Amino acid sequence: MKAGIVGLPNVGKSTLFNCLSNAKAQSANFPFCTIEPNIGVVNVPDPRLQKLEELVKPERVIPATVEIVDIAGLVKGASKGEGLGNQFLANIRETDAILHVLRCFDNDNIVHVDGNVNPIRDKETIDMELQLKDLETVDKKLEKVKRAAKTGNKEAQKEEACLLKIKAGLEAGVSVRALDFEEDEYEEFVVPSQFITAKPVMYVCNVDEGSANSGNAYVDIVKEAVKDENAEVLVLAVGTEADINELDDFEERQMFLQDIGLDEPGSSKLIRSAYKLLNQQTYFTAGVKEVRAWTVDIGATAPQAAGVIHTDFEKGFIRAEVIAYDDFVTYGSESKVKEAGKMRVEGKNYVVKDGDVMHFLFNV
Numbered sequence: 001m002k003a004g005i006v007g008l009p010n011v012g013k014s015t016l017f018n019c020l021s022n023a024k025a026q027s028a029n030f031p032f033c034t035i036e037p038n039i040g041v042v043n044v045p046d047p048r049l050q051k052l053e054e055l056v057k058p059e060r061v062i063p064a065t066v067e068i069v070d071i072a073g074l075v076k077g078a079s080k081g082e083g084l085g086n087q088f089l090a091n092i093r094e095t096d097a098i099l100h101v102l103r104c105f106d107n108d109n110i111v112h113v114d115g116n117v118n119p120i121r122d123k124e125t126i127d128m129e130l131q132l133k134d135l136e137t138v139d140k141k142l143e144k145v146k147r148a149a150k151t152g153n154k155e156a157q158k159e160e161a162c163l164l165k166i167k168a169g170l171e172a173g174v175s176v177r178a179l180d181f182e183e184d185e186y187e188e189f190v191v192p193s194q195f196i197t198a199k200p201v202m203y204v205c206n207v208d209e210g211s212a213n214s215g216n217a218y219v220d221i222v223k224e225a226v227k228d229e230n231a232e233v234l235v236l237a238v239g240t241e242a243d244i245n246e247l248d249d250f251e252e253r254q255m256f257l258q259d260i261g262l263d264e265p266g267s268s269k270l271i272r273s274a275y276k277l278l279n280q281q282t283y284f285t286a287g288v289k290e291v292r293a294w295t296v297d298i299g300a301t302a303p304q305a306a307g308v309i310h311t312d313f314e315k316g317f318i319r320a321e322v323i324a325y326d327d328f329v330t331y332g333s334e335s336k337v338k339e340a341g342k343m344r345v346e347g348k349n350y351v352v353k354d355g356d357v358m359h360f361l362f363n364v
């Protein structure tokens with residue numbers, strides 16, 4: 001599962017990527033600096049891991065990770081191949097969620113491809129290109145399904161109706177994620193089509209240093225414009241955070257963050273949000289050798305969670321011993337939790353909860 005950083009050229013996507021990941025992407029003050037996507041595997045900051053480390057004192061601690069991809073900037077006409085558009089759109093299609101970066105800072109020295117700062121226009125430009133690309137997909141599919149629908153094939157007629165609804169939506173400037181579908185219709189026709197505008201989205205407002213904490217007028221209009229989208233809007237002073245990131249000393253970084261009114265980097269918040277946007281959650285294993293955060297889909301069952309560690313654990317799953325994170329912290333150790341009768345034994349239908357501390361029993 002990976003989240004892609006998307007936006008107009010020169011809005012700070014690669015700078016943001018560099019804040020998140022140690023894989024340094026080239027960032028420069030000219031449009032289309034990025035061409036090939038940069039991929040980074042990013043640790044998910046989770047204070048619960050530090051807590052478990054204090055309690056268990058393991059030899060090592062391993063955080064969960066999420067994959068972030070820095071993609072080239074899109075411009076108007078990208079869906080028709082403008083500015084290498086088609087290639088970039090293919091890069092976006094391969095991601096599972098979109099982090100849409102909007103320039104919300106004034107600075108005459110940083111080129112804006114459309115002449116002036118206007119995050120709403122920019123958002124619409126990107127949305128429109130993605131929608132046009134999806135429209136192409138819909139038209140191709142419609143072409144194929146039309147004949148079968150005419151001959152009276154019920155399944156084809158259902159698909160045609162669904163595709164026509166998507167087409168009408170896209171033509172009216174509505175992204176697929178904002179349309180209403182029956183559940184089976186969604187699974188059967190929407191999911192396999194991999195529409196770009198069906199991917200979950202989050203907006204990242206790139207602001208000036210002074211607005212890192214409370215946002216600015218640009219952020220306000222972005223929030224107003226997307227209020228019906230049910231999408232998170234994150235405020236981040238990308239340039240400033242990149243500078244702070246350059247500092248080697250933790251204390252020094254903390255001090256600079258506090259200066260701009262933050263108690264943790266906005267990029268940490270962003271990583272956690274991206275993780276959620278990808279429908280991911282964490283369970284822990286807590287042994288003396290290793291305390292580790294593992295990633296599972298929200299809604300995963302205990303055997304599926306076991307399978308993340310090793311496929312044999314899933315195949316040979318017998319049961320799981322589960323301790324809620326809060327209980328682990330309250331009682332302080334696995335044995336104390338057991339004594340208190342708070343350890344649960346769960347079977348193969350158990351749906352994992354975020355923060356569960358788990359131990360699997362299996363035979364191979």
Ligand SMILES: Nc1nc2c(ncn2[C@@H]2O[C@H](COP(=O)(O)OP(=O)(O)OP(=O)(O)O)[C@@H](O)[C@H]2O)c(=O)[nH]1
Nearest residue numbers: 009010011012013014015028029032033034073239
């Ligand atoms: N003042 C200011 N400059 C920024 C900020 N974020 C990025 N920049 C500058 O803007 C320029 C472009 O940043 P990049 O991160 O390369 O932009 P990009 O979106 O990756 O651009 P492309 O790869 O060309 O699509 C660089 O010179 C950055 O230093 C910011 O928050 N404030």
Ligand SMILES: [Mg+2]
Nearest residue numbers: 013014033034
């Ligand atoms: Mg770039």
